[in-house]
Amino acid sequence: MAKTPAATVQAGDREVRVSSPDRVIYEATDATGEVTKLMVAEYFASVEDGLMRALRDRPTALERWPSGVREGFKLATGPFDKDAEAFYQKRVPKGAPDYLESVEITFPSGRHAEEICPTEIAVPVWCAHMGTLTFHPWPVRRTDDPGSLDRPDELRIDLDPQPGTTFGDAVRVAGVVRELLAELGITGFVKTSGNRGVHVYVRIEPRWEFLDVRHAAIGLGRELARRDDQVTTAWWKEERGERIFVDFNQNNRDRTIASAYSLRPKPGAPVSTPLTWAELADLKDPRALNLFTVPERVADGDPWAEIDAEAFSLQPLLDLWEAQVEAGEGELNFPPDYPKMPGEPPRVQPSKKVAEHWDEDGNRVEGT
Template sequence: MPSKTPPAYVEAGGREVRVSSPDRVIYEATERTPEITKVQVCEYFASVGEPMIRAIGDRPTAMERWPDGYREGMRLAVGPQDREGDGFYQKRLPKGAPDWIETVGIKFPSGRSADELCPRESAALVWAAQMGTLTFHPWPVRRPEVDKPDELRLDLDPQPGTTFADAQRVAEVTRELLEELGLRGYPKTSGNRGIHIYVRIRPEYTFEQVRHAAIGLGRELERRDDGVTTKWWKEERGERIFLDFNQNNRDRTIASAWSLRAKSGAPVSTPMTWDHLKSVTDPRDYNIVTVRDYLADGDPWEDMDGESYSLEPLLHLWETLPGGELNFPPDYPKMPGEPPRVQPSKKVAEHWDEQGNRVE
């Protein structure tokens, strides 16, 4: 039998983190990138540790784990009962974690609670990568205020028939709107075809208020660009950029800044200046091989914590623009004022009352 590859050790922030099976192939070679091994993934997270901890430090963070690496056609499990997925979300810290790994207690919409990874140093990122984590999914809160978001997250999600260039156009309209309202947005690539825009906000609002702020902004974007939609049901979105307002709900997260994505070529969700974002022709150019050189010019998000903004201008849009409440995700309890949770093409009006409750 072949001898087992001895572990490697990756230094991060003064700690040495043990990496088992360091030669395991995590990403196969592509035309853009060579084969990427497990130890190279760990070394990547060590190298971006400082800006990444600046972005996600002290935040409850779910781990998107791919223990055997990623291959084209692999699938992320859709829930704890899905045993066929190749990757999965780990929301509770796994047993056996080193005693220096920190956690924070959070509550889910169901009322259940968990102790989730709470990175405070770059070594925690390397440890998670050693556990198969490629993508970190932080909450928009920091301890100890885990019920008061300090980030508004605008997820511009290209629908079928649209392109990254469409997302770039909508991002620029979003930047202009935010500036008109006295707010500053910080963009990043999603690591796929979309764009994420973050606004640092004062931790004075509930998750529901932050979600309403996103809806208000989305409705104003719809007025300014007919290539934008806030329609929750996919059958109504058309070939437009969907502003996914529900990403601002409790326990809804998106890939963090500097995270790898489970896509061929090991793309990275990459923070950018607004001017740099305009120049991008293919977001796949920002990957595990190229991002460290890109970061050598400085972290575009370094000053994000310099100012926190009021949500009142966006909440004013929510209160004044027509449309009312929109649907919550299906795993959420029924929320006040929510429309019926049924596809519009399948809705029979007389089966629902004015509050969106089914009439038996």
């Protein structure tokens, strides 16, 4: 069989080449048709305004599914996942076009890398040519200030439904988030995760470091849990129960969330879709927001068009954190690949913890 010739997609002022345009990336479902590689590239071009609002000038990791999405396919989450069909690309791929810009980022380990920094829609369209479905931008923007990549301009509130809870539960808790933020004089913008979760974003003044933003997320999460017994900030899954987990660790350095208008590797090509709060309240099935339906929505405008209109102070949320610390509620666990952090609780599953093996600072006692 003859190989299908490459196609081109108009992306802004550029024509971007897309190889293997007929490759099926998503198989057809009862509700949606099959999606080809060319359709993915065309989709990203069609949501240019909202997608670039999410990505422009941000270091961005790519979630690449070069063979498409199939039942049983896995996403590699570390160097030992040799047999996975998909992977994260945290460095500029070989063969990148000359218009693709990059920026040097620093990982928690202290290592450095050149990561993609999108400045025009041709970049994500080219990334589709490379098999990218999901973009993972950092919550920082490259500016002329050399310290800009160390000071987030975005607080990300990730509401993650645990087993026994539903998308509807996450929607309800998002409403409580909105109320709390409003009490503090802060405006949040909401989107679907593309799966069962809900994300609330807040533009913040880039005056604080990653650790401060993380503490603000913990402060908010704990206050939510105080107000609503279906909310938890428990890091260990065995302690979460049938509740909505506020994943505060998504605000750490090199921890990212699927961007607005990213596709997700689930049947039906769902999209992480910005909504108005009224739309969220009425939404029953987030799968209805997909590659086929979202371009028509954005033709009438992006619900996040005003997200950059005002940047808020993080101080009200840091005040919550500081009050909690004074009341005896301290630091929470960091991701397992992070170095041990000051004040962090023991990195051991609570059901396996032997108290006498740990000191009061969360360090293992030598010889135990």
